[in-house]
Amino acid sequence: MRIYNSLTRRKEEFVPLEAGKVKLYACGITVSGEAHVGHAFQALVYDVFRKFLEKKGYEVTYVRNYTDVDDKIIAKSHETGIPADVYAEQMIEKTNAVMARAHIDEPTVWIRATEHIGDIISFIEELIRGGHAYEGGNGDVYFDVDSYPAYGQLSGRSKEDMLDGVRVENDERKKNAYDFALWKAAKAGEISWDSPWGKGRPGWHIECSAMNRCAFGDRIDIHGGGRDLIFPHHENEIAQSEACTGKKFANYWIHNGLIKVNGQKMSKSLGNVLLLSDVLDEYSDEALKFALLSSNYRGDLNITDNLFAGAEAHLVRFYTLIDRAETAFPAETGKEKAVDEAFDAAMEDDFNTALALADLFGYFKEVSKLLDAEDSRARRITNQIKETYGLLGLFRRDAKVYLATYAKGEDVPEDVKAVAEARWAARLARDWAKSDELRERLKEMGYAVKDAKDGYTLSKLS
Numbered sequence: 001m002r003i004y005n006s007l008t009r010r011k012e013e014f015v016p017l018e019a020g021k022v023k024l025y026a027c028g029i030t031v032s033g034e035a036h037v038g039h040a041f042q043a044l045v046y047d048v049f050r051k052f053l054e055k056k057g058y059e060v061t062y063v064r065n066y067t068d069v070d071d072k073i074i075a076k077s078h079e080t081g082i083p084a085d086v087y088a089e090q091m092i093e094k095t096n097a098v099m100a101r102a103h104i105d106e107p108t109v110w111i112r113a114t115e116h117i118g119d120i121i122s123f124i125e126e127l128i129r130g131g132h133a134y135e136g137g138n139g140d141v142y143f144d145v146d147s148y149p150a151y152g153q154l155s156g157r158s159k160e161d162m163l164d165g166v167r168v169e170n171d172e173r174k175k176n177a178y179d180f181a182l183w184k185a186a187k188a189g190e191i192s193w194d195s196p197w198g199k200g201r202p203g204w205h206i207e208c209s210a211m212n213r214c215a216f217g218d219r220i221d222i223h224g225g226g227r228d229l230i231f232p233h234h235e236n237e238i239a240q241s242e243a244c245t246g247k248k249f250a251n252y253w254i255h256n257g258l259i260k261v262n263g264q265k266m267s268k269s270l271g272n273v274l275l276l277s278d279v280l281d282e283y284s285d286e287a288l289k290f291a292l293l294s295s296n297y298r299g300d301l302n303i304t305d306n307l308f309a310g311a312e313a314h315l316v317r318f319y320t321l322i323d324r325a326e327t328a329f330p331a332e333t334g335k336e337k338a339v340d341e342a343f344d345a346a347m348e349d350d351f352n353t354a355l356a357l358a359d360l361f362g363y364f365k366e367v368s369k370l371l372d373a374e375d376s377r378a379r380r381i382t383n384q385i386k387e388t389y390g391l392l393g394l395f396r397r398d399a400k401v402y403l404a405t406y407a408k409g410e411d412v413p414e415d416v417k418a419v420a421e422a423r424w425a426a427r428l429a430r431d432w433a434k435s436d437e438l439r440e441r442l443k444e445m446g447y448a449v450k451d452a453k454d455g456y457t458l459s460k461l462s
Helices: 037-056 071-080 084-101 113-129 206-216 227-245 276-282 285-293 305-329 338-346 353-372 378-392 399-406 414-428 433-445
Strands: 001-003 010-013 020-028 059-067 109-113 133-135 141-143 180-185 199-200 220-226 249-255 259-261 301-303 449-454 455-460
Touching: 001 249, 020 037, 020 227, 020 285, 020 301, 037 059, 037 220, 037 249, 037 259, 037 276, 037 285, 037 378, 037 433, 059 084, 059 113, 071 084, 071 199, 084 276, 109 113, 109 449, 113 133, 113 141, 113 180, 113 199, 113 206, 113 227, 141 227, 141 305, 180 206, 180 227, 199 206, 206 220, 206 227, 220 227, 227 249, 276 285, 276 338, 285 305, 285 353, 301 305, 305 353, 305 378, 305 455, 338 353, 353 378, 414 433, 414 455, 433 449
Parallel strands: 020 059, 020 220, 059 109, 220 249, 259 301
Antiparallel strands: 001 010, 133 141, 141 180, 180 199, 449 455
16 A cells, blocks of 8 residues: 655555554644534545555554644634633534534544643653753743754755745744744733743644654654645644654655635635535535545645535435345345455555545446346445445445435436436546537427536526
8 A cells, every 4th residue: 555655755655663553643623613624624534544544454543633722712712702721622512513414433532732731841841851942031932943953854945944934933032033832921811831931831833742642652653634734833743753752753744635615725814614514504424525535635625616516416326326226136235346446446546535436437337237237236336335435434324315315306307317417428438429419409308407527417498
């Protein structure tokens, strides 16, 4: 199995630190607001990776954190008048609830920054003793970047580059502008804890280093997170952890892409944040997963107006064929292992869910032909699809229940649907002449078809 390692910038054969076991840590959510689609994307990606590693026979310990104290949470506390710890707890409860709605499974271990303040303080003390950190004189403690010569290995940035693109709090108490805070002295009205340097709270970066060490010890196999965390967060984690222990921190660094909405970065400032709860109010959790996993996890995912609707439409067609196969051959329990083998081959190449999902269109095209031929192999293929693709969170429902809940457009006649499906198959095969011919036939039948990247919609001509 090969994994793309952000540290070496190439795909590498996966070899665990301990045979048969995997230590996987993924940076989770900073709970400064409700969970959005980007949070779901990241959580889903690492849940799928964990499950596939388990399918390969590994014993996986998957640790995921909540950042429940930082500048953003404190700002929300001031804005709402709710104490920071109470606000964070409320957001964690909301996030857990909506992730449960999405049927994204829990990690092996949840870990929170505020539950490990003592460990964080001990970690900082070790860095000070080792000459890698220093007190700023006002209760702050900073990491001395110059004490770690390999700094910049993950992001490829020079020290000069570090001053660009990230807010640097520089003052006379820091040796260098690019040194970063490990411990921040408490300001009036802020949440704080006692420490050898006075009341304060941890910096963001030290939290994950300390929590990793508490969960796993000095070394881990895989560290994951969003690509936006490469610098400075993950760069700083490497520096802190390796400076403290003298050992390589993580063997593989995996980063998922970011979410865009109609080509623009999803952000509060642009007003285009898609809350996970809003998506699940309109679409099934399986449509969410199908859409999010249909692109390479390392690339940015562009959410268009039709993305989730198109994913749901595909699933309705697939579930319809599953229902037909189960109805036609109720006693058939056999399975087509070739489906599972192809899935494993795709996933073994850097967790290629996009290829695995693309294969479904060919499988279901074959199922349709077999059903028309009254061949029970149709049921064997759908049996295997349900078992194999359950790892991605798909096809877990009873087909009839799913169709009763999510199938739309029942007023479209079956003969019209059949022509529309044939046209879509022609487009997938790049048979443009056939596609155009069937579009004209739909017009003659009184329907217009509108294509999108992820599917099509039918509308009745007036």
